[in-house]
Amino acid sequence: MELGAFSVSLAVSDLAASRAFYQALGFEIFGGDEAMNYLIMRNGDSTIGLFHGMFEGNILTFNPGWDANASAVDEFDDVRTIQQQLESAGLTLDASIGDDDTGSGPASIALTDPDGNVILIDQHV
DSSP states (O other): OOOOEEEEEEEESOHHHHHHHHHHTTOEEEEEEGGGTEEEEEETTEEEEEEESSOSSOEEEEETTBOTTSOBOSSOOOHHHHHHHHHHTTOOOSBOOOSOOSOSSSEEEEEEOTTSOEEEEEEOO
16 A cells, blocks of 8 residues: 655644744745745755644544655556545444545545544545
8 A cells, every 4th residue: 555645744832933943953945825824844864844723633644646855757556546445344433435436636534643643644636
């Protein structure tokens, strides 16, 4: 199972302070919009998202169909296939695609690991 590009989405209380902190660690703004309360930052191959007021806790994020630079890749495991594999493995999803029969395109699923960490599998292509 190929989950795609990985990043950590951080729920931050002060976007400007978090931006400055991560810039001091060598991260640079890669995307997002401070006016929309989020920034995507990169340091080498490491990606973090800073999100103010969008969700309560931190989230491990995977993006099927994207490489580490958020560029589309030709071949990847569609999130619908990943959902089927996870359900077949006996895992319970917190959010699923349902009976989406389109077979492709943007969609997302979410689950929680045994320690309460939320995992988002978010396909944009």
